[in-house]
Amino acid sequence: MQRWERIEAFVEVVRLGNFSAAARQLQVSSSHISRLVSQLEQQLGTQLLYRTTRQIRLTDSGALYYESCRQLFEGFKDAELALDHHQTNPTGLLKITAATTFGERYIAPLVNEFHTLYPQLKISMHLTNRQLELIEEGYDIAIRMGVLKESTLVARRLCDRREFVVGSPDYFAHHPQPRKLAELEQHNCLIGSRDHWLFLDKGARKDLVVTGNWHANSGPALVDAALRGIGLAQLPDYYVTEYLASGQLIPVLDEYQFIDTGVWVLYPQQRYLAAKVRLFIDFLVEKFAAGIPWEQ
Incomplete structure (x- = not known):
C-alpha cells in the first residue's frame, strides 16, 4: 500500500506540474506529497525529479519511470470504466x-x-x-x-402458486367427490412427477402418498388424463385455470390447499x-x- 501511495503521488505531481496541485487532487498536504516522492526515490535508489523553487522537471530515469506508471494508472482507469459499463449495461x-x-x-x-x-x-x-x-x-x-x-x-x-385437486364431471358422475384427505384412498389418483400430494392439514404441511393406475412425468398429459375422466389429479393453477372456469374440471378439497x-x-x-x-x-x-x- 505504501509503495502504491508513493507512485500515485509521483504521477500526480508530474501530471499536474507541481506539488501543491497534486496535494489538492489527493486531498493531503504538500509536505506529505513531497515526503512520498522522496521516499519513492530512496526506495528506487534514483532521482526522479529535479526540484527548483519555480518548477519541477523529470530526470531521464524519472521520465522513463513516469511513462510506465502513467500507463499503469490509465489501465486501472480503463478497467474501472469497463467494470462500470458491465454493471450498468447487460452484455455477454x-x-x-x-x-x-x-x-x-x-x-x-x-x-x-x-x-x-x-x-x-x-x-x-x-x-x-x-x-x-x-x-x-x-x-x-x-x-x-x-x-x-x-x-x-x-x-x-x-x-x-396454488395447487388444485381436480376431476372431470364424467369422473364424478361415477365416483363421489372426496370431502376428507383419507377419502383419496378410494380414488384413482393420477401420478405426475411425484408420488405424493401436498396439503395443509390442521395448520401443518402434509405430504400424502397417493396411488393410482396412471403415471407420467408430463403436466399436459396429466391434464388430458383428468379431462378424460381417468382419475383425480393435483395440478398447479397455470395448468387448470381455464378448465376450472369452463367447468371441464371440478376442484375438490380446496380447504386443504397448501398456501406456502x-x-x-x-x-x-x-x-x-x-x-x-x-x-x-x-x-x-x-x-x-x-x-x-x-x-x-
Whole structure:
C-alpha cells in the first residue's frame, strides 16, 4: 500500500506540474506529497525529479519511470470504466433454466421480449423438469415452482402458486367427490412427477402418498388424463385455470390447499450482480407484478 501511495503521488505531481496541485487532487498536504516522492526515490535508489523553487522537471530515469506508471494508472482507469459499463449495461451470455411446460408458456415469451430490449445479449435457455445445479452448470438464473429446498441460492418470489385437486364431471358422475384427505384412498389418483400430494392439514404441511393406475412425468398429459375422466389429479393453477372456469374440471378439497408455495427466480449469491442478471430479474418481477399470466 505504501509503495502504491508513493507512485500515485509521483504521477500526480508530474501530471499536474507541481506539488501543491497534486496535494489538492489527493486531498493531503504538500509536505506529505513531497515526503512520498522522496521516499519513492530512496526506495528506487534514483532521482526522479529535479526540484527548483519555480518548477519541477523529470530526470531521464524519472521520465522513463513516469511513462510506465502513467500507463499503469490509465489501465486501472480503463478497467474501472469497463467494470462500470458491465454493471450498468447487460452484455455477454445470459443462461436461464426453467421447467419445460411452464418455461415454454410463460418464461420464453418474457425472455424473448427482454432480448428485444437488449439485443446485444446472448441468450441460452434450457427448459427441463430436472433441477439443474446453477453454480456447477454455469447458469445465471433458474425459474422454480412450488416449495423451495434450502440452498445457498438467493430466491425472489414472482407470484403465488396454488395447487388444485381436480376431476372431470364424467369422473364424478361415477365416483363421489372426496370431502376428507383419507377419502383419496378410494380414488384413482393420477401420478405426475411425484408420488405424493401436498396439503395443509390442521395448520401443518402434509405430504400424502397417493396411488393410482396412471403415471407420467408430463403436466399436459396429466391434464388430458383428468379431462378424460381417468382419475383425480393435483395440478398447479397455470395448468387448470381455464378448465376450472369452463367447468371441464371440478376442484375438490380446496380447504386443504397448501398456501406456502409460489413461483420463484433463483440466482447465485453475489455481492455485485452483473447487469444482465439484475435487469432480467427486475424485468420478470415487473411483468409478474402487472398480472399473473395464466389469470389474465
